[in-house]
Amino acid sequence: MHTRRPALLTDHYELTMVSAALRDGTAHRRCVFEVFSRRLPTGRRYGVVAGAARLVDLIREFRFDPADIDFLRRTGVVDEAGAAWLADYRFTGDVDGYTEGELFFPGSPILTVSGSFAECVVLETLVLSVLNHDCAVAAAAARMVTAARGRALIEMGSRRAHEEAAVAAARAAYLAGFRFTSNLAAGQRYGIPTAGTAAHAFTLLHDDERAAFASQVATLGKDTTLLVDTYDISQGIRTAIEVAGPELRAVRIDSGDLAVIAQQSRQLLDSLGATETKIIVSGDLDEYSIAALAAEPVDMYGAGTAVVTGSGAPTAGLVYKLVEVDGRPVVKRSEQKATIGGRKVAVRRHKPTGTATEEIIVPQGVPDRRPNDRLLQRSYVVDGEPVTLPTLDEAREHLRQCLISIPWEGLKLSVGDPAIPVTVVPAE
Structure with missing residues (x-):
């Protein structure tokens, strides 16, 4: 080890x-x-x-x-x-x-x-x-779990820490109640469930957003999460549902006014018949920003820097x-x-x-x-x-x-x- x-x-x-x-x-x-x-x-x-x-x-x-x-x-x-x-x-x-x-x-x-x-x-x-x-x-992560009020959290801070500290941080966050980690070494060493979506780079690699989504769905099936904010979020959601259908597991939003965007995204997904498609938000979240989203239609939070640095x-x-x-x-x-x-x-x-x-x-x-x-x-x-x-x-x-x-x-x-x-x- x-x-x-x-x-x-x-x-x-x-x-x-x-x-x-x-x-x-x-x-x-x-x-x-x-x-x-x-x-x-x-x-x-x-x-x-x-x-x-x-x-x-x-x-x-x-x-x-x-x-x-x-x-x-x-x-x-x-x-x-x-x-x-x-x-x-x-x-x-x-x-x-x-x-x-x-x-x-x-x-x-x-x-x-x-x-x-x-x-x-x-x-x-x-x-x-x-x-x-x-x-x-663990203390910072526990506060985030409390703020999330039962919604799932994924630890995704490996790129903001020393490589071994990142594994230890994933373990501490899981102990505190996080559901998943993005860190594969933590998954191997400690049996923590791992999860991950895709980066903006994957979308930019392709000629357009539709091609990127089609590739991901063809490889992973509809039980995947599509990152929809590389360009226009509303169009990204429409394209995601057109490609994957209303059975798409989740979309991820990584930027913008998350409270407003989450509401608009939920309304749009529902109007497209994707009533079971989950909304995952990420982007410099800490316990305070998670608490501020308590009333919004968010299903999962991705937290990185704040977790691995003890949130201040x-x-x-x-x-x-x-x-x-x-x-x-x-x-x-x-x-x-x-x-x-x-x-x-x-x-x-x-x-x-x-x-x-x-x-x-x-x-x-x-x-x-x-x-x-x-x-x-x-x-x-x-x-x-x-x-x-x-x-x-x-x-x-x-x-x-x-x-x-x-x-x-x-x-x-x-x-x-x-x-x-x-x-x-x-x-x-």
Whole structure:
């Protein structure tokens, strides 16, 4: 799946710390690191956990091969002792966290990594790289799914992202509720349904629009989607129905005032007897433009750039902080970036009706569990060995249920408080 091992997908300072800790004898102290966000991106009322299963796969592959170690020695990144330690590196600790598809809020301990200092600290950059990207995409995609009000969405942002980020983004968007992706690698790796139509280039290749449509229908049949806005949209729709007949599955519109055009297109299709032909719209859509089309006769949305860039919040703002050494809480006390020491346990509190009311976090203890509380953390890796994780479809369903559980105000696209409050309480 990956062209190389991920061990060098890290920052220089990780190995600086490892080298110094090996020399002074602190490298093997038992430590706990936690991943959390101090705040949500502006305008967001929840975050979405995504990428954890990808991360587990990468941790399994996290090895330093001879070429890696030679590079690190030649460039002075590590000394001989550090090089010897890296040659034998295997993560033997534990990883626990919120399941994929879970919602998170400021302070939520969404991932906990425990083991020796050296084996945990060297994973910091990889952990944050995966989770900050995938969580950002999933949160943006979830907002678009909410805005679509049950209408289907296709993720089509591969051309706006790094080639591997595009595959990860497709996975995160599908987890969030998108129906399809245009990315074939994501379809192969993760079993995500793929879909695609045609570009304007295909129409321009032919002598006229009719010839382009006839070619596509002859190849794919009437169960296809014709792009009708290369020239005049109304004429494009007429030509599409003349060529394919009223059984044409769908037309796609990629430009213009989509609200007005969707209404006019629906009226025209109906007048031509194509009452079952669907209308797909695309063109720089985000959650706000999708919400603005809620009352229009649109059947599917194609979203690209906004999805793969987190719709204005390209990172989830997650940090990876040391909270415990040899069973002792450690605390960063700087005024702007203070942390809460100790390994934490979190539960989501609900009303009997199932509505979430609060997230409770207990450092160094066990929460006072009440009826309808749900424990949020689960095992991902135990003693270095990955455990069986939920499937992507199970994570997708979990997120759907989580979004149903939060108060309706938490689904608003406007600026406001997090969907539910987070309370940190002392251990019992």
